[in-house]
Amino acid sequence: MTDPADKVVLITGASSGIGEATARHLGARGFRLMLGARRVDRLERLADEIRESGGKANWRQLDVTSIDSMRGFVTAAQETYGRVDVIINNAGVMPLSKLEVLKLDEWNRMIDVNIRGVLHGIAAVLPVMQDQKAGQVINLSSIGGHAVSPTAAVYCATKFAVGAISEGLRQEVGGDIRVTVISPGVTESDLADSITDPTAREAMRAFREGAIPAEAIARSIAFAIEQPAAVDVSEIIVRPTASPY
Numbered sequence: 036m037t038d039p040a041d042k043v044v045l046i047t048g049a050s051s052g053i054g055e056a057t058a059r060h061l062g063a064r065g066f067r068l069m070l071g072a073r074r075v076d077r078l079e080r081l082a083d084e085i086r087e088s089g090g091k092a093n094w095r096q097l098d099v100t101s102i103d104s105m106r107g108f109v110t111a112a113q114e115t116y117g118r119v120d121v122i123i124n125n126a127g128v129m130p131l132s133k134l135e136v137l138k139l140d141e142w143n144r145m146i147d148v149n150i151r152g153v154l155h156g157i158a159a160v161l162p163v164m165q166d167q168k169a170g171q172v173i174n175l176s177s178i179g180g181h182a183v184s185p186t187a188a189v190y191c192a193t194k195f196a197v198g199a200i201s202e203g204l205r206q207e208v209g210g211d212i213r214v215t216v217i218s219p220g221v222t223e224s225d226l227a228d229s230i231t232d233p234t235a236r237e238a239m240r241a242f243r244e245g246a247i248p249a250e251a252i253a254r255s256i257a258f259a260i261e262q263p264a265a266v267d268v269s270e271i272i273v274r275p276t277a278s279p280y
């Protein structure tokens with residue numbers, strides 16, 4: 036295994052769900068962490084808990100929809116730890132609804148967070164990783180990046196986009212920089228809380244009863260990071276065994 040103590044890992048959307056579970060898992064494995072999200076009270080508590088357990092974690096407020104905020108996040112990691120080895124572009128929102136409901140603000144928010152947020156993460160780390168001639172970009176897609184279902188057209192479009200961006204990046208920078216897509220199926224988190232449409236919300240409540248723990252996704256992320264530098268785990272799908280999709 037790569038010595039985790041040498042790796043600096045940035046996690047966007049670390050204040051809940053998969054990002055939080057990944058922070059706890061990687062923190063316990065010795066990685067040096069920079070945690071980002073908007074809810075700083077949660078980041079501060081999480082970083083304290085990781086440090087109390089012997090891990091290394093710092094945090095900075097981050098809004099992934101702002102390139103300036105993302106650049107500040109990456110700079111904070113460089114100033115704290117001297118380098119950036121991995122960014123996990125995890126922040127995401129999923130306000131599902133049928134297209135006919137015309138929730139344009141929510142479509143735009145998904146595009147801003149789920150696509151622009153990932154692009155901002157890439158833009159902020161790429162020059163650093165190219166200078167280092169090493170690094171890894173891990174992007175959170177979804178099972179919804181492989182198949183579309185009603186109410187999820189825009190969300191799935193954002194996750195298909197994450198797959199396309201990741202594959203393009205892999206082909207362009209694959210000599211030195213690893214690119215990984217993690218596509219979870221239904222996983223315990225706060226993700227469905229962003230659904231405002233009552234019909235979509237009710238449908239999701241039943242569907243999410245079969246969710247797997249966020250720790251399962253964290254383990255797959257650790258697996259991708261811990262491969263040797265010449266091995267790029269390009270994509271992992273992790274879903275409930277009983278998932279029909």
Ligand SMILES: NC(=O)C1=CN([C@@H]2O[C@H](COP(=O)(O)OP(=O)(O)OC[C@H]3O[C@@H](n4cnc5c(N)ncnc54)[C@H](OP(=O)(O)O)[C@@H]3O)[C@@H](O)[C@H]2O)C=CC1
Nearest residue numbers: 048050052053073074098099126127177221222224225226
């Ligand atoms: N849970 C699931 O079933 C699945 C999840 N995924 C993907 O996993 C990723 C993590 O989601 P999950 O843990 O489930 O959901 P959560 O809602 O629990 O976590 C989402 C995270 O994104 C952060 N976030 C949202 N908007 C912004 C923003 N503008 N700037 C910075 N951070 C932001 C939130 O932090 P804050 O509000 O504090 O900013 C929060 O930490 C998402 O990309 C999601 O699409 C994919 C497939 C299945």
Ligand SMILES: O=CCS(=O)(=O)O
Nearest residue numbers: 177178179220221222
């Ligand atoms: O990305 C989330 C899709 S699902 O797991 O809720 O279907």
